[in-house]
Amino acid sequence: MKRTLGTCYYPEHWPREIWEEDARRMAEIGLTWVRIGEFAWKRIEPTPGTFDWAWLDDAIEVLGNAGLKVVLGTPTATPPRWMIDKHPDMIAVDAEGKPRKFGSRRHYCFSHEGYREECKRIVELVAERYGPNPHVAAWQTDNEYGCHDTVISYSDAARTAFRKWLSETFDGDITALNDAWDNVFWSMEYDSFDQIDLPNLTVTEPNPAHTLAFRRFSSDQVVNFNRAQVDIIRAHTDAPIAHNYMGRETAFDHYDVGEDLEISSWDSYPLGFLEDRAGATPEHQRKYARQGDPDFQAFHHDIYRAVGRAQGNHPQGAGRWWVMEQQPGPVNWAPYNPAPLPGMVRLWTWEAFAHGAEAVCYFRWRQAPFAQEQMHAGMLRPDSVDAPAAHEARMVMEELAATPDVQFQQAPVGLIFDFDAAFYWETQPHGAGLDYFMLVLEHYRALRRAGLSVDIIRPRPSEFEGYKAILAPGLMHMTDEVKQALADCGAEVLIGPRSGARNAHFRMPVPLPPAFPGLDVTVSRVESIRPDLPVALAGGGAVEGYLEEIEGSAETILETEAGAPVAKQAGRVTYMAGWGDAKALDRLVNMLCVRARIATVKMPEGVRCRETGSERFWFNHNTTPAETPVGILPAAGVLCETLD
Amino acid sequence: MKRTLGTCYYPEHWPREIWEEDARRMAEIGLTWVRIGEFAWKRIEPTPGTFDWAWLDDAIEVLGNAGLKVVLGTPTATPPRWMIDKHPDMIAVDAEGKPRKFGSRRHYCFSHEGYREECKRIVELVAERYGPNPHVAAWQTDNEYGCHDTVISYSDAARTAFRKWLSETFDGDITALNDAWDNVFWSMEYDSFDQIDLPNLTVTEPNPAHTLAFRRFSSDQVVNFNRAQVDIIRAHTDAPIAHNYMGRETAFDHYDVGEDLEISSWDSYPLGFLEDRAGATPEHQRKYARQGDPDFQAFHHDIYRAVGRAQGNHPQGAGRWWVMEQQPGPVNWAPYNPAPLPGMVRLWTWEAFAHGAEAVCYFRWRQAPFAQEQMHAGMLRPDSVDAPAAHEARMVMEELAATPDVQFQQAPVGLIFDFDAAFYWETQPHGAGLDYFMLVLEHYRALRRAGLSVDIIRPRPSEFEGYKAILAPGLMHMTDEVKQALADCGAEVLIGPRSGARNAHFRMPVPLPPAFPGLDVTVSRVESIRPDLPVALAGGGAVEGYLEEIEGSAETILETEAGAPVAKQAGRVTYMAGWGDAKALDRLVNMLCVRARIATVKMPEGVRCRETGSERFWFNHNTTPAETPVGILPAAGVLCETLD
């Protein structure tokens, strides 16, 4: 696999006179890709039904002539103002019933039929025109589905669509829904699908089955919205189609979207995310303020590699994915927006490549000195002087030139990340702050502290093959098929907490969970605990926030200081009955690795490594040099060992 | 008085096949009571006007045949979905104007006439059918009035009813209202009652007289709603009628509701309340995470005993009351939901009996593995295995069998708790966090730290007889009759702060407060203070949050280190001019007890005692054994001394 760089460009923002020079400088740096067009609907269709293609034809020509390949975005994330006049009810509604008005972006409800038709119309026109264009080498649908909490809408359109979705799900049988949701509780039974409202503004918590269904429906609306565009584009081109996902976005199932796309990509903003959504303590935020969290990006890289194999027939551990937007300097949107440490843009780029990225594109080419993102750095300053990112990109290009192409190999460890499981945890976390994404991330951190490369996998039997160990924390809903496949796959398997704790409609199963084949463990009681009240484990570590009381004949391998079992094991399966802290997870990972004969290397703090098929990369996320098994790494240092 | 146990059961949640076995097991444990029916409207009346009584007839028969007595709940807390079609405007509206929709429970506005008529209709049908049933030995109206902040509604129905209520209160004379409220301030005078809106969404604080009136109106709406049901039930049965109140619910006057009911009951969730509404510091929450606050439940027991004597002709210190729902294990609704320490369910049960409960019913029989409360423990696990609460209930039954029946006697100390006073403090707390409920609770804690049994009493002269000491902190509105009765009752009396600080319409009286007979004390100025800026008292302790400047010839018995008087005394009356911390309240309580010749015993931390007419109970709320005057009590230990 060849590794390439790119950038994001908005010709409509700049005078025509400088396009050629911009393209020349992109090519000079060595960029391959340039993404354009994704916010330009108003410039393409200034008024309903009148079109201006000339500028876009021209821009693609200029870029292509400079040797660049264009990624063309569909402009559906920013419908023009006239669209609101045509479809006043197309805007989304928030959980409090307030409209989410025109004036920024993503001002649409995924369920609005009229807007969906408008999107199909414009995508058809764009794809018809540029599908055959030789410079357009890839496509992007819309932009950052879900950004600004836009998946879930409580609009009239959403209500209508939800009723339809439910009716289809339950074959029009309202009694089946009442039974599945156990609506007998609190007299919540419906007489018809038309009585079902969206699960917001209820007096107290709505039925979790109701919430879960609405989450799945909302996810499906994104999938269908995206599929409609893909189907149209594909009729006009063989170029691969991507979407650029956001970080820590769990409001829709990316795997489901990914099944319709050749390429998965995501927008990586390490410093913004550290302040905004990485769940970090203030101490951690201070320590990594200019470097970003050492695991957060890597975790997404591995997730999006998994999303990138949802469509294709990729080998285990592989998957087509890009960083479509890479933070190049300070951004504008986090609570605090520091500048990266010198070298971090290079580090982030190589880190993406180490995790299998085909391309890393910097957002954006030139910092726009206007509108919402005027404080978002680019590769160029607003006055067109090279910003630090341009220098670091040049350095990466030089290094790439000296690096052979690679193939990817399956990691020794598979870690299941499931969007549907995130819906379950968010529907009823049971204790404040209990979050599936964080649970899996903390397992990922423990694996990385042990120096391991990790594949993120889906909870599907076909994905379990070939791993020495599989971790499946927090899968609240597990089918019998998945349980059996995990039991049979030959890997050391870690499950729990909450594994199999609910059925497909959020009912707690009887016999009680986990009801796992070959494992005599029963969760007899569950408690959530104040985070400042850890339950210490004998031998070190603790459980924090969530703890199950378990019973059964399986061997106890972790217990509280008071002697209550916390983890039990039978055969190759281990059940962990609580939310382990870092020390507890390190102990679990080490036990698993010993049993699975996986070699581990204890990483110094802030240092991480990752193997490709032929390389082992080392990254130092610290502001100071770090001693590692391969020598001293400078601050923000990257080292690549060639593997035999 | 005989002491009994019970549980809450939902036959509609379980297959018909297991009802007999459930009933048999309830009886085997020794339960007397089983509450049913309170959320079953939809199963009783599946569509408007069609009824299915068979299942309920059957369930009552099964339970009764097992020797159990049924408490039958009216189903008005959960109107079916079709009710919303009939009365779309019956749902409540929150302070921000948002509807509180169908999808959980308590989705009604107390002021909606249409819904009130529907309630009367269904209660008439239920009471007519089951009033004569010999197995139905008690009734419950609705469920947890006010839970989920449902007393106060800003709906159109509430606005209409409020205008009517005001017009009646002021005999249709808008000038009388303007005068009483002093609406001349800020040109707020009305020309007619129809101009008066609800006191939400005003630009800044509304007139406190307006807010206070709305609070009283809202309380009256609950009283009237309940009375309508009671009147109907009573026409069909002589069985006692109860309501199950919630913890720390101060949005309506429970005494007023209690005047219509034979039995007061409340729902006691010690661990949920500690996290959710006990006003505890994180340190306190950690210390008592698995035991609950040592005073919060006892305080409610004593309040609800007082509510339980509101109707009847009970002797001082007595009153019919139950725990209708007792926490049996972890619950689902608090921010964190830990499991109780082993033994706590037994302790909570005996504690209720020590405070005079007739019955303690565990909520619920079997944990429901579905819907909102699926993580709420029961006496049985979802798989029907005995949960810890079943074992502890059995232990209590054995102990009860060995314990003679008791009578209750008046406590030496009366502590006034007044819901109307809570309305005053909430209307204008003057300083952030100043809360009447907490003020009285902190006085209660001090009394309990001194080993005293306490009666909660109402601010009514008839209730003042026979006490050696009466504490009346924070009664912002006191009639002349109440003042004189306190002055004359023969007890040592503690009043202040804010005593008599407002008239019946929230006006500050002149001459200035407290204007108490025989006590030359005048509050010349009032200040609220940052809680982190305590004002130290000479001799120990401090005032926190609220302090009055007082003058007058009464003897100063507490003063600040700077020499300003803080408490003054004349004859048997003491005025406390600030919010004392624990040490200051201990000093006051000890002074009072010495003067009133009440013996005190300093309790070890977390240990509490309580006397009935013939017993003295000791409770250890600690996680470790505690040394007490009667020996070492184990963690969660209960000891009962027989008094001569």
Next chain:
Amino acid sequence: MKRTLGTCYYPEHWPREIWEEDARRMAEIGLTWVRIGEFAWKRIEPTPGTFDWAWLDDAIEVLGNAGLKVVLGTPTATPPRWMIDKHPDMIAVDAEGKPRKFGSRRHYCFSHEGYREECKRIVELVAERYGPNPHVAAWQTDNEYGCHDTVISYSDAARTAFRKWLSETFDGDITALNDAWDNVFWSMEYDSFDQIDLPNLTVTEPNPAHTLAFRRFSSDQVVNFNRAQVDIIRAHTDAPIAHNYMGRETAFDHYDVGEDLEISSWDSYPLGFLEDRAGATPEHQRKYARQGDPDFQAFHHDIYRAVGRAQGNHPQGAGRWWVMEQQPGPVNWAPYNPAPLPGMVRLWTWEAFAHGAEAVCYFRWRQAPFAQEQMHAGMLRPDSVDAPAAHEARMVMEELAATPDVQFQQAPVGLIFDFDAAFYWETQPHGAGLDYFMLVLEHYRALRRAGLSVDIIRPRPSEFEGYKAILAPGLMHMTDEVKQALADCGAEVLIGPRSGARNAHFRMPVPLPPAFPGLDVTVSRVESIRPDLPVALAGGGAVEGYLEEIEGSAETILETEAGAPVAKQAGRVTYMAGWGDAKALDRLVNMLCVRARIATVKMPEGVRCRETGSERFWFNHNTTPAETPVGILPAAGVLCETLD
């Protein structure tokens, strides 16, 4: 200039029988001024078109006969309830779309044409009647524009008016607006002014150009609303017209309003402001709980002196201004409302005089024992006994009698405070908590810690004359004219951070800022930083929260410990590239003063001084005596030196 005292009185609140006695006691204390009428619309016009002038005629007569001068307020801040019946859509709407209902005060939208006409009508009637009255010696328009966040309204009336304002601003050319706002970004271009909505409830941040325009529009609406009243009053009287501004009110441009008024006045509540809006840490709030912040009031005094010279032809450093409402004791509206230290009312009064106040009026005469402000202290207690403020006012009167009249002189230092700059910072602060008001206040503190008297000035060339030093922190928008005038004015000039960082429509200029004549400094990159991550400066102090990367040939005079330049200097101009902490600002101020040959005196903590033309005042804001260059000042002490 003669210095006088006054109070605020509400004859309509009190029985007619006590008016003479009240007036006599006011005169006895020595008060000159009594403000009345500003909330009395309902008493003047009880029903639409019927009037009751008798009581007001009478009240003015009584007060005037006692030798008092009346300040008559227009009653437009509290339209009567019947007004809402006439104009239901006149109420403002908050950012979430909720109405701000009748029931308190300021329940109007500045943009409602119907209400504007009503205001003109009533002001015409009041001015016509009392303009000629010899006792009415000054006027006040409305009351506290903007109090309770009332400048900005999202009503339909505001939307209509905003579109008109925009159309006028851009000469009806929507393309000009799209270009100026760079609406090409995210396809935000409009086809007509009628498509432009208010910038609330957008999916994510609206275009900052949109927000800025709305802020300016909202400010203009206040200016126009006020001007309409002034024009009417002026037709009937020569008495000066004032408005009483609030503390830390940055939602409209006070200078613009001030251009229409003879007198600027503000309402000074030192203790309320410390808790409510002074941006203080809890430690600072504890330290000054009973004294108020040592700089917050002085800063406002100097700002309002500047506002007071906006209309007239006052010499530099002068300007007509009053304290229209002076806190006299505990207030009712802050989170905590402590009593002032004895002596503070006197200190606050003299502090105002030291900063040039003509008059200080205590709010209010007698504490009202009713309605919203019943816990707001007055000069009298509710029972008419003298409150402490009356005693302290008497003391001030005695001292005033012994003090000659003064003239004011220009301070050595001018500090620019610009309301438009506040709009810029609030539009896009870039980092959480970055606030222009606080930035300027922190510079002001540093100047005061150096013992300097300060003039607040506007960013206008005509105001730059005669200063030895001018500080202009944070002026995000600077015209070329202002830059040149600062460069040429002869003073030492301190600019930065963010100086000239945006054009008139919030675009970042290219060449990059500050683009200041004669100063080779370019801001190449900008970062906001967690406040708990200060960047240490070589030599002491730090930058906190905001830091620019700068380049250019100007001399570096401050740099980080790592060697990055933070402040640069060329000629008399210094650019500071970050938000300095107290130590850094002290260093900058000292450097500037040395260069400008301004003598400084290091103030002890909590001590401040201020010079008039002939006096130097010293104020001790501590609770303990303080050693100063002029001897030991007692707690709350004031000392006045006569200058030669």
